[in-house]
Amino acid sequence: MSKAETHMTPIPTQWVGPIQFRGNLVDGPVRVPMTTYETPLWPSTARGAGVSRHAGGINVTLIDERMTRSIMVRAQDAASAHAAWQRIEARFDDIADVVRSTSRFARLLQLNRQIAGNLLYIRMECATGDASGHNMVTKAADAVLSWILRQEPSLSYASISGNLCADKKPSAVNGLLGRGKYVVAELDIPQRLLRRMLRTTAEQVVRINTEKNLMGGILAGSLRSANAHFANMLLAFYLATGQDAANIIEGSQGFVHCEDRDGDLYFSCTLPNLIVGSVGAGKGNPMVEDHLAAIGCKEDRPAGDNARRLAGICAGVVLCGELSLLAAQTNPGELIRAHLELER
16 A cells, blocks of 8 residues: 555444434434444434433524634743734734635634743634634634734744644633634423433432532543543544544533423533534545535535534534433443443
């Protein structure tokens, strides 16, 4: 095999659902593709999907969306870096014009800065249409970096990416300032469905979320994360829909919040860093294109709407899998029995 030759590695895929959605972002039933070697993930997520159909549907709210890149420059000292930043910040509109010139869809939303010693880090946050936007924002950042070095000759190049992005690494900055789609998926589950479909109660689910996800996460030193296994559903959905799989690192930094409402269960999954796109790298694969079309994310819509729908569906998949696993863990022995039966 030559070094340049590419071949396809098969990974099992199943369609799960339909998951029932309601609301403006996604509405109605959606069957979803999940690509994984962890075969119990399909029936477990399907169980959560069944609950969504009987409970009236998952509502997904889009809180924010942006893609980031942080350029880094060197100054003589911290005072010089701070003075340069003040001049750069004052010319936001000029920088926005530079960003706009690099793409039909890239739009500058915000600039943030950090200064460490003589190093100035500038975090660019941009809208990127239907693309997840990694390359789009890097191209814009490269143009902005060149513009800054022309305007501020006392500064020198350090890096096109200074890690304040923060790309494919756990961090606090992404949850605080945003990277990707910030979405919240919610489901109200009646008491009777909890007993019949999940063999649990609202009280038990709330308790295990507190004791496992929250307290266990604190003891483990988790960073802006309190969930059982968001990464499982994210990876399966990312692979099936042509996403950059490494983005599950920041994508899985999310939270479960649930409440016992007089025996009924309010259950939510918050994903502040969900990085998905319906166009761009990875989407040329015929299987991926078919999957995206089947879930309604290749429609003729205004720029960005297909990616928003994709993010909403992804959040619903995460909720279904998370709900099912937490319910299983309220019953001693259920988790291992299911894995042994399904994997052997």
